[in-house]
Amino acid sequence: MSYQRTQQFSSSRRQSSWNRNQNTVAFASSVKLGPIAHTVLVALMITVLGLIYLTQATRSSGYDYEAVKIDAQIAELSTKKDDLEVENARLTALENVQNSSVARQMATPASTDYVR
Numbered sequence: 185m186s187y188q189r190t191q192q193f194s195s196s197r198r199q200s201s202w203n204r205n206q207n208t209v210a211f212a213s214s215v216k217l218g219p220i221a222h223t224v225l226v227a228l229m230i231t232v233l234g235l236i237y238l239t240q241a242t243r244s245s246g247y248d249y250e251a252v253k254i255d256a257q258i259a260e261l262s263t264k265k266d267d268l269e270v271e272n273a274r275l276t277a278l279e280n281v282q283n284s285s286v287a288r289q290m291a292t293p294a295s296t297d298y299v300r
Contacts, residue, residue: 217225274280281287
């Protein structure tokens with residue numbers, strides 16, 4: 185069995201505490217980032233998280249606009265309903281019913297009996 189050494193992996197077989205079926209190779213990254221690169225990466229992650237938050241916040245305000253529109257429709261329809269109730273009361277008023285052509289053709293009863 186032969187082992188090859190690469191730049192990314194370094195063998196740690198020299199340690200005597202390793203037993204069978206244990207990893208004997210540790211990964212060593214060949215890319216080293218400095219403090220400026222770390223700062224830039226953190227700033228980018230914060231920016232992306234901020235944009236995600238803003239998209240979620242604007243979605244909820246979009247639902248708010250729809251709710252306001254529906255509330256305006258409800259107010260308009262309730263106003264129409266009130267107007268129709270007034271119109272119905274006006275059309276069914278006792279004076280209008282008594283003066284209607286149907287009421288004029290009716291005969292007055294000769295006697296009225298009440299049941300108790």
